[in-house]
Amino acid sequence: MEEGTSKEPSHSECTEDAFQWDTREDCDVRQILDRIGDKWSLLVIALLDNRVLRFTELKKTIDGISQRMLTVTLRQLERDGLVRRTVHPVVPPRVDYELTPLGVTLHDTIQALVSWTEKHQNEIATARATYDSRDAVVR
């Protein structure tokens, strides 16, 4: 394993002395960002609503994720205590994934983000179109 094992992406240490509003808060935000912003974690959490899903079910449903990335993502989420991984000692192997109580609380927050996106995607699309056309005129 390569990046999955790395403890932190080696951000600058959280200095305690800055007065900026952020520095301490920054560390928190970066941590969550590096978790949910890694392109797949949010999807997985959103998908694991209150269900129990198997590895293959997740892979089929997410559509576009590679086996490797799903494994890495699930390991990270498991390490963070957001997802519980249950291995059934049967053959063929069966592994179930579900949200932990902590994961559920994050799911709620994430759901708000997803809802926001659905609600405002048209406005964003419009804004982009406007920006791009104006940009074209300037050029």
Added chain:
Amino acid sequence: MEEGTSKEPSHSECTEDAFQWDTREDCDVRQILDRIGDKWSLLVIALLDNRVLRFTELKKTIDGISQRMLTVTLRQLERDGLVRRTVHPVVPPRVDYELTPLGVTLHDTIQALVSWTEKHQNEIATARATYDSRDAVVR
């Protein structure tokens, strides 16, 4: 400009026919993910609470962002209609950034995410420690 101009990261097209729960929704989620998950956008939006900030002020406050990334991030947010950019024709130049009404609504949602992080960071840290120690034993 390189990646700033790219319309979309060329995800697989949003097929309408899939029954997966996601595929349509996926597109929305991916879009917002690619926006807020790019490590800096969320920070900028959180920082721009209800203030007007200059380029340098943002750069100083965010602490760790490069000039280039701040520029790229701000352009993306402007394009998405989340941030308004105001250039004052003075010398030396002065450029103000502030959230648009749309940006404010996203800010609220993001704030919930930041709050979640602050509230649960200890639990995550504990979970990680547990996971790592157990991992060490197994090995």
Added chain:
DNA sequence: CTGTATCCGTGCAGATACTG
């Protein structure tokens, strides 16, 4: 079925230098 191991290409971010 559920992974791990390895190789490999690319895209994103940092550093630096330059400009209006």
Added chain:
DNA sequence: CAGTATCTGCACGGATACAG
């Protein structure tokens, strides 16, 4: 001050092959 332009590296993700 507020950017652009360019080079560069390496971390990340995909593909593939293999294993328990």
